Every structure is written in structure tokens, then in C-alpha cells.
Amino acid sequence: MFFSSEVEFVWSGERLSGAYLDWTFDSFFSADLIHGYDRNRDGKFDATETREIFDNAFANLRHYYYFTFIRQQSKRSNPAAVKEFSARQRNGTVSYRFYIDLSGYAPGELFLAVYDYTFFCDIRPGEQPVRLRYEPALVRPRFEVVENKDYPVYYDPLAPADDTTVHYSYRPGLKTYYPKEIRIHYDN
Amino acid sequence: MIIKPRFLCFCAVFLVTAVTVYSNPFMAPPPDDTQTTVSPRFMPAPVRPGSTDPVYNARQRSVREKLADAFRRFDETGDTGLLWGLLSVSFLYGLLHAAGPGHRKTILFSLYLARKAPVWEPAASGLLLSYLHGGSAVVLILVYRSVSGAISAHTSLAGVYMEGFSYILLILLSVYLVIRVIMELAGNRHGGDKKTTRLGAVLLSGLYPCPGAILVLILSVTLNMTGTGILSVLAMSTGMSLPVIATGYLAWFGRTGLFFSLRRQESRMLVLSSGIELIGYILLLVFSVYTAMPFIVSLFALLNV
Numbered sequence A: 001m002f003f004s005s006e007v008e009f010v011w012s013g014e015r016l017s018g019a020y021l022d023w024t025f026d027s028f029f030s031a032d033l034i035h036g037y038d039r040n041r042d043g044k045f046d047a048t049e050t051r052e053i054f055d056n057a058f059a060n061l062r063h064y065y066y067f068t069f070i071r072q073q074s075k076r077s078n079p080a081a082v083k084e085f086s087a088r089q090r091n092g093t094v095s096y097r098f099y100i101d102l103s104g105y106a107p108g109e110l111f112l113a114v115y116d117y118t119f120f121c122d123i124r125p126g127e128q129p130v131r132l133r134y135e136p137a138l139v140r141p142r143f144e145v146v147e148n149k150d151y152p153v154y155y156d157p158l159a160p161a162d163d164t165t166v167h168y169s170y171r172p173g174l175k176t177y178y179p180k181e182i183r184i185h186y187d188n
Numbered sequence B: 001m002i003i004k005p006r007f008l009c010f011c012a013v014f015l016v017t018a019v020t021v022y023s024n025p026f027m028a029p030p031p032d033d034t035q036t037t038v039s040p041r042f043m044p045a046p047v048r049p050g051s052t053d054p055v056y057n058a059r060q061r062s063v064r065e066k067l068a069d070a071f072r073r074f075d076e077t078g079d080t081g082l083l084w085g086l087l088s089v090s091f092l093y094g095l096l097h098a099a100g101p102g103h104r105k106t107i108l109f110s111l112y113l114a115r116k117a118p119v120w121e122p123a124a125s126g127l128l129l130s131y132l133h134g135g136s137a138v139v140l141i142l143v144y145r146s147v148s149g150a151i152s153a154h155t156s157l158a159g160v161y162m163e164g165f166s167y168i169l170l171i172l173l174s175v176y177l178v179i180r181v182i183m184e185l186a187g188n189r190h191g192g193d194k195k196t197t198r199l200g201a202v203l204l205s206g207l208y209p210c211p212g213a214i215l216v217l218i219l220s221v222t223l224n225m226t227g228t229g230i231l232s233v234l235a236m237s238t239g240m241s242l243p244v245i246a247t248g249y250l251a252w253f254g255r256t257g258l259f260f261s262l263r264r265q266e267s268r269m270l271v272l273s274s275g276i277e278l279i280g281y282i283l284l285l286v287f288s289v290y291t292a293m294p295f296i297v298s299l300f301a302l303l304n305v
Helices: A029-038 A048-055 A059-066 B003-016 B054-077 B080-099 B105-114 B123-145 B150-184 B197-206 B212-222 B226-261 B266-304
Strands: A004-010 A015-025 A068-072 A075-077 A083-090 A091-100 A110-115 A121-132 A140-147 A153-155 A176-177 A181-186
Touching: A004 A140, A004 A181, A015 A029, A015 A075, A015 A110, A029 A048, A029 A083, A029 A153, A029 B054, A029 B212, A048 A059, A048 A083, A048 B054, A059 A068, A059 A121, A059 B266, A083 A176, A121 A140, A121 B054, A176 B212, A181 B197, B054 B080, B054 B226, B080 B123, B080 B212, B080 B226, B105 B123, B105 B226, B105 B266, B123 B212, B123 B226, B150 B197, B150 B212, B212 B226, B226 B266
Parallel strands: A004 A121
Antiparallel strands: A004 A015, A015 A091, A068 A075, A068 A110, A083 A091, A110 A181, A140 A181, A153 A176
């Protein structure tokens, strides 16, 4: 399956507080979700339907780090949980939106990448892959998308699809993947 | 021991009652998560996938979205011309899909490397394999189309079993064939044609559903176009058969060419024939074991819990 990803970084005052991730899915996965979870066929997902989608078609991503990888200098981490999950549908296409907390990261520079290291999902940037929401009087953030050759991720091309191991060091047999990272840098 | 056709048919029926492969990280239920309403399920690891190329993935993605558009446009207009367009895109998608990893190309290569066959047989086997592969998806979607929730969520669990057990049966079959050839070599006699076992291998290896066909059928069910979906899968299966048949003929021509060049050296031919047969079945065995190993290991781990 494949989906497009967009990230909206949000500042609270001078500090980066978090980011909303918007994922829009392909026609086939969308059709399955609509068929399975829009119970009343009203063209939208109500609270109960959204909860069902979260439980049955999203929650398992916690075992895959929600496909979200965060780096500050050489230190890499992943979101422990997500908040404000919502699902919507439009013209047969389903999108998810959820929030990850970035308030615990030091100000200055941060890298964020969205990718499926199991390679089951093909993740592409959306039409507006990065958005910034901030108060200009308080902070001046900038972003760029870079393929970082200094911090590759290694993957086993023949590992079972449920192998959730992320390889940060090379060993024979692994292939090298250079994730495209969103580089956010800001000063006050 | 002679494997009777009846036993192979039993295996085929057994496999048909299992379900499809779909290891979607979104859909698989968390096995140890107590914070959701989803109850844990008994799920071994799927078999190994093949590695994929980003360019190939991009092409598949593009064709697949065109196929989805074709379904929607045909649904809106009912234009017969659009139906032919839909079937053409389905054929192309099948061709592209089977050109990638899987779809039993290695199985067919091993078989036709190992054994002499009439010129039409690789084509027939390739077509049979592909239609069984697509047909399995049709049967399973017809069973699961009325379930609650996303169809793929329900099929993901049991589907791992179907592909896994199809490989285990291939392992057993190839072990039998290897032993039989070794016994023939040791007894210094050439065995009879093993058409039944070869046909059995084709049936066994084809009786698990194509994930690509599953996707197309899910879309067609959600659009209330199941009949069109089945036609699409038929076209897809025809497209899928081409890379599979090509692989079969690659082995067939290789073997035929080699033996043609040795046609005047009968004693060498007999030894070489058995040797190549043994290599072919060992290749089949090694490939099946390597591919199925994650499934087998995790199955034993689950059974020991």
C-alpha cells in the first residue's frame, strides 16, 4: 500500500511543542476502510467509527514507531504515543491526522522523517509536505528536506514483514537506506 | 513411498480452506496490547518477501491507481469501452505485479530444470498457476466480503497460514522428490515420469491468494462491482502468467538445449539427467525452506507458549 505524508510543526510561544502528521491513503486501502468502518454510510467517520479505526487500523503502528523517526544531532528517538487521532474521508480517499509531542526536545535544530523501514508501505511526500504554525514575533523557524547521508538506516531486505527491528549499524546482508529528513531549525 | 493424486488433492482442499496473506502494519492486531479493544490473535510471522526496487514500486503504484480510477469511471458510466480499458489495465497490472518478487517463478524454474516436459507444458503450468493464484483470491473474498470491519483486517491473520503451509507442503514434496532421485541414482536406474508430482507441486504452490488480486477485489466489493472485480482478476491472472511462463521456458530451453547437444552420448545423458533433476529439486527445497523459515520458526515458538 502507499500513502502521502504531510507534517505541520506547531510552536507554542518560543518553543516547538509538537507536530501534526497527515497521512492520505491509496484508493484500495481507503475503500476498505470506508467499507469496513463507515457503518452508517454517511460519508464521514463519527466518534465511534473513528475509535474503531484507531483500534483496528492504526493502533498496531505503535510497534512500528508510527513510522516516525526523530533525530537531534546523533541521538535518534521515536514518539512514544500519539494524540488527537482523527480519520476523515473525501471522494473515496481516507486520511488520518494525529499529533506527536516534541516539547521535550532541545530548541535549535531537529530532524524528523516518516518512513516504513519494513518497506510494506510506500510513503511519499504530500502536496504540502511541511507546514509551520508559529507566532512570527516570537520565533523564526525554517525548514528544508534533506537526504541525510551521515545517518543512514540499514534494513534487511529478506526479513519477515513483521520484523520490527530498526538497524542503525551495518552488518553484512543489510542494505542501506538514506531517509529523507525534514530539518527544522529556529531561533527566537 | 508414492504420493497418490488423492493425497495431493486433499492438500489442495486443505489449503483452500485457509485464508490470505496480508502483513499490513496498520491492520495486524497488537499481540500484547491490553490498551485497545482488539483481542490478541495467534499469528506467526509471514514467509520472507522478496526485495523490491523503488522504481518498480512507483510503476506498480501508478498502474494500480489507474486501475482504481478505471473501476470508478466504469461504475459511473457503465460504458463497455471503459470496461475493456479496465481489463487492459488489469492485465498490465498483473504483468507488472508478477514481474516482481514471488508468484512461484523459482518453483516453476526448478521444476522444468529438473524434468523433461513437452513443449506446451511450461505454458500450461504457468497459466494454471496464475489462475489458481487469482482464483484463490476470488474464493476468499466471496467468503469474507460480508464481514464486519475492513476486509483486509480479517484476512490478514489466516492468510499468513495459507502461504506458510503451502511452502511447508512444497518442502515435503521436494524432500520426497530429492530422496526419490537419490534412490534412483543409487539403484542405477532411471525413474518414470513424475507428472503427477509435478502437477501436484504446481497446484500446491498456486493455492494461496495473490495480494494484488485481493486489493482489487476488496475495491470491487466496496463499490458493489464484485462481478467486474472477478473479470479484472481474470485479466490480471492472464497478465501474471507471462513472467511465470517465461521463467518456465527459460529452464525448459536451458535443459532441452543441453540435452540436445549431448544427444549422441546416451550414457552421459542419463547421468546428467539425474544430476540436473537432483539439482532442480534441491533448488526447490532450499528456496522453499529459506522462504518459509520465518513462518516455521515463529509457528514453533507460538506452539511452545
